[in-house]
Amino acid sequence: KAGVTQTPRYLIKTRGQQVTxxxxxxxxxxxxxxxxxxxxxxxxxxxxxxxxxxxNKGNFPGRFSGRxxxxxxxxxxxxxxxxxxxxxYLCASSPDRxxxxxxxxxxxxSRLTVL
Amino acid sequence: xxxxxQLGSHVSVSEGALVLLRCNYSSSVPPYxxxxxxxPNQGLQLLLKYTSAxxxxxxxxxxxxxxxxxETSFHLTKPSAHMSDAAEYFCxxxxxxxxxxxxxxxxxxxxxx
Numbered sequence: 107k108a109g110v111t112q113t114p115r116y117l118i119k120t121r122g123q124q125v126t127x128x129x130x131x132x133x134x135x136x137x138x139x140x141x142x143x144x145x146x147x148x149x150x151x152x153x154x155x156x157x158x159x160x161x162n163k164g165n166f167p168g169r170f171s172g173r174x175x176x177x178x179x180x181x182x183x184x185x186x187x188x189x190x191x192x193x194x195y196l197c198a199s200s201p202d203r204x205x206x207x208x209x210x211x212x213x214x215x216s217r218l219t220v221l
Numbered sequence: 222x223x224x225x226x227q228l229g230s231h232v233s234v235s236e237g238a239l240v241l242l243r244c245n246y247s248s249s250v251p252p253y254x255x256x257x258x259x260x261p262n263q264g265l266q267l268l269l270k271y272t273s274a275x276x277x278x279x280x281x282x283x284x285x286x287x288x289x290x291x292e293t294s295f296h297l298t299k300p301s302a303h304m305s306d307a308a309e310y311f312c313x314x315x316x317x318x319x320x321x322x323x324x325x326x327x328x329x330x331x332x333x334x
Contacts, residue, residue: 110264137320139320139321141324148324148325148326148327149265149311149322149324149327150324151321151322151323154319154320154321161319162319162320162321164321196264196265198264198265200320207253207272207315207319207320208253208255208270208313208315208320208322209267209270210257210265210267210320210322211267212257212264212265212266213264214262214263214264215264
């Protein structure tokens with residue numbers, strides 16, 4: 107089974123620009139979560155989507171948004187980029203809830219640098 | 222609100238020595254607890270998971286963790302460290318059975334030859 111695929115792996119943007127990151131989950135997984143990883147704040151939950159609906163949202167400003175498509179692929183968007191948005195953005199997919207709750211399969215991440 | 226504290230941001234052991242990575246949690250409801258590992262330039266990989274079935278949980282690569290409710294702890298151990306164990310380890314907690322995880326700050330494990 108192919109793993110979680112994130113694109114692009116690396117990107118550089120300037121302040122004020124926007125960025126869209128893409129995530130293809132493991133086949134059959136309907137839940138997709140996004141996390142931001144930075145040296146200062148560690149791993150922080152951004153949001154979770156299931157069947158095209160946002161199920162949970164972390165404590166991030168409205169500049170951070172996401173969506174999920176009918177094939178479970180997900181995108182996240184960050185508008186009006188700030189220097190502090192520089193981070194590794196990790197996507198994780200999981201089977202539905204129940205016995206596999208919390209078992210996240212992570213992609214390798216998209217490393218965003220904001221200049 | 223749930224939280225996780227990992228004691229020691231860096232742990233160094235010799236190859237063949239015991240690995241002990243400490244994790245304490247706070248949760249208002251019975252927690253789901255996890256240990257994940259992150260190798261350089263990679264995403265996180267699940268090592269093991271506690272969901273109240275058994276207090277001693279065995280995971281991949283010879284790791285195990287013991288849930289101690291009285292101590293609100295979920296420490297990760299491995300009897301004999303291998304060079305390939307060098308990585309960053311994260312403890313995480315989930316409340317309410319959803320997939321929103323709260324992670325600890327991480328512990329960087331170094332294994333010396």
